[in-house]
Every structure is written in structure tokens, then in C-alpha cells.
Amino acid sequence: MTGFDIALLSASFVTFFVVIDPIGVAPIFAALTDQSSAKHRRAMAIKSVLIATGVLLMFAYLGEWLLGALHISLDAFRAAGGVLLFLIALDMIFEKRTERREERVENMAHEDGTPMTSEEDISVFPMAIPMLAGPGAIASVMLFMSGEGATVGGQLAVLGGLAANLVLCLVIFLAVGPLMKLIGDTLAAMITRILGVILAALAAQFIFDGIAGALL
Known part of the structure; x- marks a missing residue:
């Protein structure tokens, strides 16, 4: 079949929605940019989605060859990502x-004497990799593109499902920052700690899945 596959588009959209989890990732983005300016938060949202898009497209077409050339299994990739997330x-x-942001502002300055900004670039890690373009998303796009997405129409359907989720992530990221700002510092700190515990559990699951996959 070479035509556009609506069923494959739906299946890929649902799969990527589950593995990328735009709703679950959004609070993590808000917590990591809780002290950033609106301009920086917007830049991080756009940059993280663009980088994740590039990474997933690369693995869609070169994933199997790249991991094979480096002798890296997807389970090893999953376990390593879990450690970094933890x-x-x-x-x-x-x-x-x-604490690091405050120390950086106190101890560093530009050569012209202007203070350094405390804003950190979280677009590549952890937002683009592994939160958006994580092992699950990478594995899914590789499987879709090598299976039902082998035809031109199938590839367009898979990439359409992926693109819809990444656009959804961008829209949510741009909206969630100002919303988190409205709740106040105390509640924001509490939410950050709760999300940290959830993220730790997610990281542990990545590690366990990687180890289990390597042993089976």
C-alpha cells in the first residue's frame, strides 16, 4: 500500500502520545524553568521541541544503523537515560x-562587569533528551518506520502522528509556565519536590527496563 494510511496515523499518534506523554512532561518543564524569564522559557520550549524533532527524525531513518555501528543496544540506551534522569x-x-543558580549569579560575571544570568539551558538535556526523544519514542519511531511505515504513505502517516504530538508539546510548554507562576513560590516548591519523586520513579523504571531487556 502506497497511499496515506489514516489507521496508521491514528495508531502512531496514540503510541507517541503515550510514550512522549505531553501532559506528564509539561510540569517537569515548568519546574525546571520556574525561575526563568518568559523569554527564556519560550526559547527553551521551542528549542527543546526542535531538537527532539531532529533526534527522532534521525533515529527514524538512521537509528538501526547508528546503534548497530556503535554496538549499543536500546536497553543500554534506556538504562543510561534512567541514570541521568535520576x-x-x-x-x-x-x-x-x-542553590547552583544562586551561587553562579554571585560568583560569575561577564567580562564587561554585567552579572551572569541564572537561567540554564535545559533544552537538550533533560527536555529534548530523554524527556521528549526518550528510549520509548526512539524505539517507537524506529519500529513504525521499519514496519508498516516502510512505504511513502506509511512514513507520512507515522511522521504526521509524531509531528502532532510534538506540536502539542510545544503548545503546552508555552502555556504551562505562566500558569505555574501564578500558584506562588511555596506551592511551586512543593510541586517541584513531588515531581522530583515521580521523576525518580520514572528514572528507576527506565533503569529496570533496560537491565531486564538486556538479561532476557
């Missing part, structure tokens, strides 16, 4: 990120 979760729980 470190981020610890920072969120114990507010180490806030």
Missing part, C-alpha cells in the same frame, strides 16, 4: 538546582 530528580527533590 540525577536530575535528586536535584529537584533537594533543590540543588536553585
Whole structure:
């Protein structure tokens, strides 16, 4: 079949919605940019989605060859991503990120004497990788493109489902920051810690899945 496949579009949209989880990732984005300006938050939202798009497109067409050439299994990728996510979760729980931001502002300055900004670039890690373009999304796009998406129409359907989810992520990211600002610092700190615990559990699941997949 070479025509556009509506059923495959629906299946890919639902699959990517589950593995990317735009609703679940949005509060993490808000927590990581809780002290950022609106301009920086908007830039991080756009940049993280664009980078995730590039990564997923790369794996869609070159994923199997790249991992094979490097002798890296998807399970190893999943476990490594889980470890990195767990470190981020610890920072969120114990507010180490806030401490580092304050120390950076106090100890660093531009050569012209203007103060350094405390805003961090979280677009590549952890937002684009592994929150958006994580092991689940990478595995899904590789499987879709090598299976039912082998035809031109199938590829367009798969990429359409992926694009719809990434656009949804961008829209939610742009809206969730101002909303989180309205709730206040105390409640925001509490939510950040709760999300840190949830992220730690997600990271542990990534690690367990990677280890289990490697042993089976």
C-alpha cells in the first residue's frame, strides 16, 4: 500500500502520545524553568521541541544503523537515560538546582562587569533528551518506520502522528509556565519536590527496563 494510511496515523499518534506523554512532561518543564524569564522559557520550549524533532527524525531513518555501528543496544540506551534522569530528580527533590543558580549569579560575571544570568539551558538535556526523544519514542519511531511505515504513505502517516504530538508539546510548554507562576513560590516548591519523586520513579523504571531487556 502506497497511499496515506489514516489507521496508521491514528495508531502512531496514540503510541507517541503515550510514550512522549505531553501532559506528564509539561510540569517537569515548568519546574525546571520556574525561575526563568518568559523569554527564556519560550526559547527553551521551542528549542527543546526542535531538537527532539531532529533526534527522532534521525533515529527514524538512521537509528538501526547508528546503534548497530556503535554496538549499543536500546536497553543500554534506556538504562543510561534512567541514570541521568535520576540525577536530575535528586536535584529537584533537594533543590540543588536553585542553590547552583544562586551561587553562579554571585560568583560569575561577564567580562564587561554585567552579572551572569541564572537561567540554564535545559533544552537538550533533560527536555529534548530523554524527556521528549526518550528510549520509548526512539524505539517507537524506529519500529513504525521499519514496519508498516516502510512505504511513502506509511512514513507520512507515522511522521504526521509524531509531528502532532510534538506540536502539542510545544503548545503546552508555552502555556504551562505562566500558569505555574501564578500558584506562588511555596506551592511551586512543593510541586517541584513531588515531581522530583515521580521523576525518580520514572528514572528507576527506565533503569529496570533496560537491565531486564538486556538479561532476557
